[in-house]
Amino acid sequence: MTETLTYRDAIRRALADAMRADPDVFVIGEEVGRYGGAYAVTTGLLEEFGPERMIDTPISEQGIVGTAVGAAMAGMRPVAELMYVDFIGVSMDQLCNQAAKIRYMFGGQIGVPMVLRTQGGTGRSAGAQHSQSLEAYVMHMPGLRLAMPATVADAYHLLRQSLRQPDPVVFIEHKSLYAHAEEVDLSAPVPDWGRAAIRRQGRDLVIVTYSRQVLYALEAAETLAAEGIEATVIDLRTLNPLDFATIGAEVERTGRAMVVSEGPLTAGVAAELAARISEECFDYLENPVLRIAGEDVPISVSTALETASVPGPELIADAARRLVA
Amino acid sequence: MTAAASSNTGLEALYRQMRRIRTFEERVGELFVRGESAGSMLHLSIGEESPAVGVCTAMKDGDTFTTHHRGHGIFLARGADPNRMMAEIAGKETGYCRGKGGSMHIADMGLGHLGANAIVGGGVPAVVGAALVAKRRNSGAVSVAFFGDGAMQQGVIYESMNMAALWGLPAVFVCINNQWGMGTRIDQATRATALHERAKAFGLAAETVDGRDVREVHAAAARILDGARAGSPGFLAVDCYRFFGHARKDKSPYRTPEEEDEGRARDPIAFARAALIEGGMAEGAIGAIDDEVAREMDASIDFAIASAAPAMDTMFRDVYAPGEPEPEPLRTRIDRILARD
Numbered sequence A: 001m002t003e004t005l006t007y008r009d010a011i012r013r014a015l016a017d018a019m020r021a022d023p024d025v026f027v028i029g030e031e032v033g034r035y036g037g038a039y040a041v042t043t044g045l046l047e048e049f050g051p052e053r054m055i056d057t058p059i060s061e062q063g064i065v066g067t068a069v070g071a072a073m074a075g076m077r078p079v080a081e082l083m084y085v086d087f088i089g090v091s092m093d094q095l096c097n098q099a100a101k102i103r104y105m106f107g108g109q110i111g112v113p114m115v116l117r118t119q120g121g122t123g124r125s126a127g128a129q130h131s132q133s134l135e136a137y138v139m140h141m142p143g144l145r146l147a148m149p150a151t152v153a154d155a156y157h158l159l160r161q162s163l164r165q166p167d168p169v170v171f172i173e174h175k176s177l178y179a180h181a182e183e184v185d186l187s188a189p190v191p192d193w194g195r196a197a198i199r200r201q202g203r204d205l206v207i208v209t210y211s212r213q214v215l216y217a218l219e220a221a222e223t224l225a226a227e228g229i230e231a232t233v234i235d236l237r238t239l240n241p242l243d244f245a246t247i248g249a250e251v252e253r254t255g256r257a258m259v260v261s262e263g264p265l266t267a268g269v270a271a272e273l274a275a276r277i278s279e280e281c282f283d284y285l286e287n288p289v290l291r292i293a294g295e296d297v298p299i300s301v302s303t304a305l306e307t308a309s310v311p312g313p314e315l316i317a318d319a320a321r322r323l324v325a
Numbered sequence B: 001m002t003a004a005a006s007s008n009t010g011l012e013a014l015y016r017q018m019r020r021i022r023t024f025e026e027r028v029g030e031l032f033v034r035g036e037s038a039g040s041m042l043h044l045s046i047g048e049e050s051p052a053v054g055v056c057t058a059m060k061d062g063d064t065f066t067t068h069h070r071g072h073g074i075f076l077a078r079g080a081d082p083n084r085m086m087a088e089i090a091g092k093e094t095g096y097c098r099g100k101g102g103s104m105h106i107a108d109m110g111l112g113h114l115g116a117n118a119i120v121g122g123g124v125p126a127v128v129g130a131a132l133v134a135k136r137r138n139s140g141a142v143s144v145a146f147f148g149d150g151a152m153q154q155g156v157i158y159e160s161m162n163m164a165a166l167w168g169l170p171a172v173f174v175c176i177n178n179q180w181g182m183g184t185r186i187d188q189a190t191r192a193t194a195l196h197e198r199a200k201a202f203g204l205a206a207e208t209v210d211g212r213d214v215r216e217v218h219a220a221a222a223r224i225l226d227g228a229r230a231g232s233p234g235f236l237a238v239d240c241y242r243f244f245g246h247a248r249k250d251k252s253p254y255r256t257p258e259e260e261d262e263g264r265a266r267d268p269i270a271f272a273r274a275a276l277i278e279g280g281m282a283e284g285a286i287g288a289i290d291d292e293v294a295r296e297m298d299a300s301i302d303f304a305i306a307s308a309a310p311a312m313d314t315m316f317r318d319v320y321a322p323g324e325p326e327p328e329p330l331r332t333r334i335d336r337i338l339a340r341d
Helices: A007-021 A045-049 A061-073 A085-089 A092-099 A135-139 A152-162 A212-226 A244-254 A269-280 A303-308 A313-324 B008-033 B049-056 B072-077 B082-089 B124-137 B149-153 B155-166 B195-201 B214-229 B257-264 B268-278 B283-306 B312-316 B330-338
Strands: A003-006 A025-029 A054-056 A077-081 A115-120 A145-147 A169-174 A181-184 A197-200 A205-209 A231-235 A238-240 A257-264 A290-294 B064-066 B143-148 B171-177 B205-210 B234-239
Touching: A003 A007, A003 A152, A007 A025, A007 A045, A007 A077, A007 A152, A007 A169, A025 A045, A025 A061, A045 A054, A061 A077, A061 A092, A085 A092, A085 A115, A085 A135, A092 A135, A115 A152, A135 A145, A135 A169, A135 A238, A135 A257, A135 A269, A145 A152, A152 A169, A152 A181, A197 A212, A205 A212, A205 A244, A205 A313, A212 A231, A212 A257, A212 A313, A231 A244, A244 A257, A244 A269, A257 A269, A257 A313, A269 A290, A290 A313, A290 B330, A303 B312, A313 B330, B008 B049, B008 B072, B008 B082, B008 B214, B008 B268, B008 B283, B049 B072, B049 B143, B049 B171, B049 B214, B049 B234, B049 B268, B064 B124, B072 B082, B082 B283, B124 B143, B124 B155, B124 B171, B143 B149, B149 B171, B149 B195, B155 B171, B155 B195, B171 B195, B171 B214, B195 B205, B195 B234, B205 B214, B214 B234, B214 B268, B268 B283
Parallel strands: A025 A054, A025 A077, A077 A115, A115 A169, A145 A169, A205 A231, A205 A257, A257 A290, B064 B143, B143 B171, B171 B234, B205 B234
Antiparallel strands: A003 A181, A145 A238, A197 A231
8 A cells, every 4th residue: 555654654653563563662762752752753652652661761861772771681672762863972881882792792691672763964954963974883883783764665664674683773864854755655575674775776886875865866866867877876774784795786787886975984884885895896896986975074053064064966966977987 | 149139230230131131032033933043953041041140140250161052041141242142043154153053052262151062961071170170270260060950860960060079179060940851841850859959969069049039049159159169069950941942843732831821920030120110110211121132132133144154165174273184075085086097
């Protein structure tokens, strides 16, 4: 059945369906219940599931994430929410020293099957501490899975899949996608957990990306197609696990690759992906693998500076043109 | 009670400062409605003028402070230029932080403002550091952390208070208890609502004061600040009410109209106005203050709108110190790499 849903609706639906299916799933975070979420994602869930499963917390990010760690170890399926990914700094110990390491350092006795839902990215003039793309922090940490949906269907399915994982998953939404609407059929099959999606296929180059930049890359690919340049756009969907097989096959076919990320360039997600493509597809590459990423600066509140500090469709198209020239 | 607050003249000055804050905040709301603000994350301090004015008038030149995200009023009470504040809120180059910080990150080292903060509790420990330096250098300065009741549930507050007490630092912790952390009422966030008791447990001099009468706030702040200046750090909770929603788009549906009416009846400005009239001041004279303030704040909107957006090359400035190499812009990098062929 097709229906029109927003990215926000899809996440809410995934949470509700998961809670209906499994009484051990619960949500814990700031303003998730009575308020309905800072971005209205959890609106209405308190009414259906009650305060024991939609737990409003004080402003205590370290406590929220740590409570989820303990609840997951004790056998439940917590979905902890950080209102902004920027607040991950406050909870970093619980995420990186506790959740990420418990299975390994305790010799495989127990896992931490929790989901940490949060949102990041630019687009609201929210300034330096409310606009960041911090996925590289998470991707860098062994033991953490990382999902970043770009489409409405993935907002639903990746969250459902995250809630079936045996290990901690950080699920990062993009604040500028919440109102993004698509016609979707949620009963249609989707790629398995850990598989990338080829959103568009072309002969000339591969654009590897995730989250909002998938939409920008598709927009750029449309522009390029009108000029006779055909680009493949790969939506990674999950950064850990990373589906390098799909990336590698497309790079070998086209011989040119660029990686697009909203997070800062240096030591970021694009850097890791570009290094891996260079290492593993070296014999097939006709050009250096290009990283298109956020500038190495904090995000300004000024709308003009904010917009210019992250990639957009024009920059992607321009770089692609020159890469294939 | 100090001379500043004991006379009708003293109260008039406090009233004027509170009126400036309220009118400024109303103009911030107008800036947003006119589509001239940088975004909607504007947290107004209407209803919370007495902690700002009562505490800041007890501070001295050379004292430093940090604020939370709802800090416009505090900075105005410490002498901020409304034009440069409004320009910052509009994301303009004439703003205090050249349009990079915005409403939640206003700072001015010249006036001792070590920064507003968008991480709840994020600015509090810096006050311990500033107080450590003041003590080491014998400067006589006090450093004051302003934060909301929401921050009282963040662990960093307790690390900060404990160290300040342990080392006898000239630090003061001011909790502006407006009863609401976003959509969570204080009694939904903690069972320990007598907030000053927590500070006492660390050995701080601690009080709670009703924010309705700015003179009471000023007197309590003066006591706490005097103690801190002498090496006995303190804590002051000021009870007040957040008149409007959390940020500009929040209509606070989680509060009842009855509660809001009751909260707004605790208006420190209306209270001061009534006290001035009772003390013999003519209504017309108060109206003249209000008009003068309105003109000052109207001008701040004009200034902000007339100011230019920051130049694009400023994006790379101030990531590191002046004279250090700036980060290479992405487009420059792409040009360099692709030019190799």
